[in-house]
Amino acid sequence: xxxxxxxxxxxxxxxxxxxxxxxxxxxxxxxxxxxxxxxxxxxxxxxxxxxxxxxxxxxxxxxxxxxxxxxxxxxxxxxxxxxxxxxxxxxxxxxxxxxxxxxxxxxxxxxxxxxxxxxxxxxxxxxxxxxxxxxxxxxxxxxxxxxxxxxxxxxxxxxxxxxxxxxxxxxxxxxxxxxxxxxxxxxxxxxxxxxxxxxxx
Numbered sequence: 001x002x003x004x005x006x007x008x009x010x011x012x013x014x015x016x017x018x019x020x021x022x023x024x025x026x027x028x029x030x031x032x033x034x035x036x037x038x039x040x041x042x043x044x045x046x047x048x049x050x051x052x053x054x055x056x057x058x059x060x061x062x063x064x065x066x067x068x069x070x071x072x073x074x075x076x077x078x079x080x081x082x083x084x085x086x087x088x089x090x091x092x093x094x095x096x097x098x099x100x101x102x103x104x105x106x107x108x109x110x111x112x113x114x115x116x117x118x119x120x121x122x123x124x125x126x127x128x129x130x131x132x133x134x135x136x137x138x139x140x141x142x143x144x145x146x147x148x149x150x151x152x153x154x155x156x157x158x159x160x161x162x163x164x165x166x167x168x169x170x171x172x173x174x175x176x177x178x179x180x181x182x183x184x185x186x187x188x189x190x191x192x193x194x195x196x197x198x199x200x201x
Contacts, residue, residue, distance in 0.1 A: 028120040029176035035113065037106055037183060039099065042190040045197050046095045055096035056103075065100025068189060069108075071181070079192055086196035098193045102186055109182040116175060119168070126165050133158045 027033040039048050046052070055061065064085055068078035086094060133154060140151050 026117045026120055028123065028172060029116065031176055031180055033113075034179075034183075037102075037109065037186060039102060042102065042187050043095070043098055043194065044190070045098065045194045046091050048095060048099055052092060052095050052099060055092060056099040058096070061093070061096050061100050065097055065102075066104050069101040069104045069185070071185065075185075075188055075192070078189065082189075082192055082196060086193075089196070091197050094193050094197055098190055101189050101193075105182050105186045105189075109179050112175075112178045112182070116172075116179075119172065119175065123165065123168055123172075126161060126168075130158060130161050130165065133161065 056065065064081060067073060068081055073081075082097070085097060089097075137151070137154050137158060140147060140154060
């Protein structure tokens with residue numbers, strides 16, 4: 001009986017790390033939410049216009065942009081690729097290359113952020129289920145006579161669900177870093193490519 005009273009007292013407390021809750025239930029990350037990146041934020045070269053957008057769709061530029069955008073391509077490898085492309089390339093070509101790299105990063109980042117939103121909703125639903133089970137557990141404790149088999153079953157369910165919730169919260173720390181990593185890569189590529197722009201006379 002003492003064990004059940006101890007568990008009831010523990011369950012009266014909010015789940016660790018979830019008490020305050022996020023201001024935006026769709027965004028559970030500590031990092032500030034920034035739904036979209038913009039070329040202007042990351043590119044210090046010539047402005048992007050329709051001609052640049054068309055040039056970015058050229059197969060050789062599109063393929064190179066997608067290659068250097070991949071996180072498995074190290075920045076050192078990307079720099080060597082950019083250096084090779086930059087030999088004899090115009091400012092327009094280099095701007096198109098940045099755009100060709102920026103777009104897949106933006107797309108990947110959008111997918112990750114949508115996944116984080118789904119993740120947040122799943123956590124919210126699981127938290128609600130745990131709260132319902134807490135309420136049912138308390139009712140079982142207050143009942144006379146007590147159904148100890150039902151108490152044991154519900155205690156195990158609460159423990160399992162709480163562990164899943166907490167494990168997911170820990171995994172969320174890594175997931176939340178991914179949009180930032182992608183943003184940093186886009187910024188690094190922007191600086192790298194801009195550094196190869198032809199010098200103005």
